[in-house]
Amino acid sequence: MTWRPRRGRIVAYSSAALIVAGAVVMAIFIASPFQLPDRLAIVAFGCAVAFVLHLLGRVRVEADEEGITLVNAVRTHRYSWPEVIEVTLLVGDPWPRIDLSDGRTIGAMGIQGSEKARARQATAELEALIRERGEARDD
Numbered sequence: 001m002t003w004r005p006r007r008g009r010i011v012a013y014s015s016a017a018l019i020v021a022g023a024v025v026m027a028i029f030i031a032s033p034f035q036l037p038d039r040l041a042i043v044a045f046g047c048a049v050a051f052v053l054h055l056l057g058r059v060r061v062e063a064d065e066e067g068i069t070l071v072n073a074v075r076t077h078r079y080s081w082p083e084v085i086e087v088t089l090l091v092g093d094p095w096p097r098i099d100l101s102d103g104r105t106i107g108a109m110g111i112q113g114s115e116k117a118r119a120r121q122a123t124a125e126l127e128a129l130i131r132e133r134g135e136a137r138d139d
Contacts, residue, residue: 001129003122004060005112012057016050023047061110061122063129070098072109081133089113089123096123 023046027039055073062069067080079100087108089096096108096119111122 001063001125002060003062003111003126005110005115006118007115008059008112009057012053016053016057019053020046020050059109061108061126063126068098068126068129070106070108070110072107077106081130084130084134087123087126087130089119095119096126 020043023043027042030039030042058071059073060071062071067078068084070077070079079098083101085099085101087096087098089111093113094107094109095113096111097105098108099105108126111119111126113119
């Protein structure tokens with residue numbers, strides 16, 4: 001199973017496209033004192049902003065037979081089911097927190113708390129998988 005934010009992806013990728021398009025248009029129509037290196041720098045800056053937006057748009061949580069993969073903005077984390085203790089999403093949290101067996105807690109940015117009903121459903125589905133496959137089984 002894979003959980004991805006809907007609104008966050010739409011906003012990130014549409015904004016990235018607009019910024020790159022705007023940078024290209026600006027580089028083409030900017031006043032004549034600006035030379036080719038300046039124009040290229042404008043486009044490069046637009047592409048750099050688009051890359052940061054891509055990092056935010058690619059977030060997801062993937063669950064398979066072996067464990068879960070958390071693709072957050074900068075890092076990707078892979079955990080086997082026995083390492084995962086529980087997932088919690090409190091009201092007002094930006095994303096769920098996953099508690100690990102070594103005492104660490106990590107955010108799962110792929111489930112956005114702002115998408116209230118979808119976030120609750122995704123968290124419940126992930127919690128069910130943790131209970132089914134993890135060490136914290138209800139036997």
